[in-house]
Amino acid sequence: MAEFIALIPAAGSGSRMGEDIPKQYRPLASKPMIYHALRTLCSTERIGMVCVVLAPGDTEWARHDWSEFAGKIRVFGCGGATRAESVTNGLKALRAENHVQDQDWILVHDAARPGLSRALVERLLDQLAQDEIGGLLAVPLADTLKRADDTGRVMCTEPRERLWQAQTPQMFRTKLLLEALEKAPAGITDDASAVEALGFSPKLVTGDAYNFKVTYPQDLKLAELILQERTATQN
Template identity: 80%
Template sequence: MAEFIALIPAAGSGSRMGENIPKQYRLLAGKPMIYHALHTLCSITRISTVCVVLAPDDAEWARHDWNEFSGKIQIFNCGGTTRAESVTNGLRALRAGNYAQDQDWILVHDAARPGLSTTLVERLLNQLEDDEVGGLLAVPLADTLKRASDTGRVVRTEPREQLWQAQTPQMFRTKRLLEALEKASASITDDASAIEELGYSPKLVAGDAYNFKVTYPQDMELAELILRERIATRK
């Protein structure tokens, strides 16, 4: 039976946040940002392993206590200069260490999406475990889209029907995902787009607005509110 394995690429510097430490280690609700994704993924019984891909020179991970996740997480200091490279290197490390087989499911999740809930993960697993391709969490676009000129003027309004905003986790079989990433063009922006370049159509699974990506400093305040409320509910 195929296993479910989570992979978190966490080798980025988070330069747009304007901080001295990588974004994934910024504190949210008293914990490093990556902690919240780890907490959610490690709490899912069906997920056998959570792989964290760090930069080779990462000096921050060891400064924090991760003992509550011991036995379920695997750390690989093989991150690359891009997200795709980090995921590729992580997949290779999982296979080399015999942690993942060709038909196992890999759930790639951004460390900067701390609002991921167990409900969303379970929904993803339930809807994709028998799927031939795999898929991703996503939300339908709600805002009006404007295409801009080089001078910052509106060129036209773009129809938003059938447009979705991709989230993570994105879930695909080990062998196919590795093949897709190894063959992918430089223009891919996520794992699903690499799969699409192989000619497959990933399935869209409804996510929610809480699973947004922390990108800019102002995103931290909203993430803080969401996480503090969630932690209070657990208690």
């Protein structure tokens, strides 16, 4: 029976945050940002392992206490220069230690999406476990889209029908995902794009706005409010 394994590429520097420490370690609700994704994924019973891929020489990870996740997380210091390289290297490391089989499902999740809920993870598992290809969480676009010219003026308005904003986790079988990433064209920004480049059509599973990616300093306040609301609801 296929297993469910989560993988978090956490080798980036988060330069757009303007911080000295990598974004995944930026304090958020009294914890490193990556903690919140780890907590959600580790508390999902159907996920048997959570793999974290760090940059070689990462010294920040060891400064924090991860003992509550003991027995469920596996850490590799084999991150690459890009997200795709980190995911590829993480998959190869899992294979080398016989932690994963070709037909196991890999859920790749961004460390900077602390708003992921267990309900969303369960929805993804329910809708994709029997799918032939796999897919990803995403939300239909609600805003009007403008395409700019080289001077920063509106060139045209883009129709938003059938447009979705990709989120994570993105869930694919080990063999397919690894093949897709190894053959992917330069410049891909997510795993689904690599799978699409092989000619497949991943399934879109409806996510929610809380599962946004923290990219700029102003995003931190909203993420903090979401986590506070979730904690209050659970208590």
